[in-house]
Amino acid sequence: MSAIQKKLEAASEQYAASFDKGHLILPPAKKYLVVTCMDARIDPAAAFGIELGDAHVVRNAGGSAIEAIRSIVISQQLLGTTEVLVVKHTDCGMLTFKNRDAYSRVREHLGPPAHAELTARSFDFLPFPELDEAVADDVEFLRDSRLVPEHVTISGWVYDVKSGKTRRVPDRPRV
Numbered sequence: 201m202s203a204i205q206k207k208l209e210a211a212s213e214q215y216a217a218s219f220d221k222g223h224l225i226l227p228p229a230k231k232y233l234v235v236t237c238m239d240a241r242i243d244p245a246a247a248f249g250i251e252l253g254d255a256h257v258v259r260n261a262g263g264s265a266i267e268a269i270r271s272i273v274i275s276q277q278l279l280g281t282t283e284v285l286v287v288k289h290t291d292c293g294m295l296t297f298k299n300r301d302a303y304s305r306v307r308e309h310l311g312p313p314a315h316a317e318l319t320a321r322s323f324d325f326l327p328f329p330e331l332d333e334a335v336a337d338d339v340e341f342l343r344d345s346r347l348v349p350e351h352v353t354i355s356g357w358v359y360d361v362k363s364g365k366t367r368r369v370p371d372r373p374r375v
């Protein structure tokens with residue numbers, strides 16, 4: 201067993217010993233969903249005040265709403281959530297490369313067939329050059345998507361990995 205696997209087992213033992221939340225129901229009690237980055241420095245529950253059972257948290261590289269759309273539709277249509285918060289963060293890895301860089305890295309490390317697969321799929325790693333713009337783009341994407349009903353409340357945020365603070369990104373005027 202790997203050291204990480206042992207760590208999971210030990211943590212599980214300790215967690216379950218005092219666990220008393222087995223009564224929670226499947227749909228999120230506070231009916232909201234947070235999309236955020238997979239960055240290891242973000243603790244969504246602590247930083248955004250999410251209690252167990254309250255919300256869905258979807259994490260991926262960059263906190264992409266486009267990548268999260270499958271989960272967002274399931275969350276809203278099958279489990280009744282009615283609000284989305286998109287939270288990206290300072291010092292995000294997605295600010296540091298472009299698609300062509302990721303494509304070259306794949307070719308170099310995984311070989312031409314892997315690179316060809318990316319090309320065949322027109323694969324987009326969804327990097328972004330500017331943080332607030334990327335948040336506003338994702339909010340706009342969700343507002344414009346036919347997969348997200350009009351009544352859903354959508355907002356965009358930036359978490360600062362240095363201070364631990366999260367600030368609101370102003371909404372773009374709707375056209």
Ligand SMILES: [Zn+2]
Nearest residue numbers: 237239292293
């Ligand atoms: Zn990130």
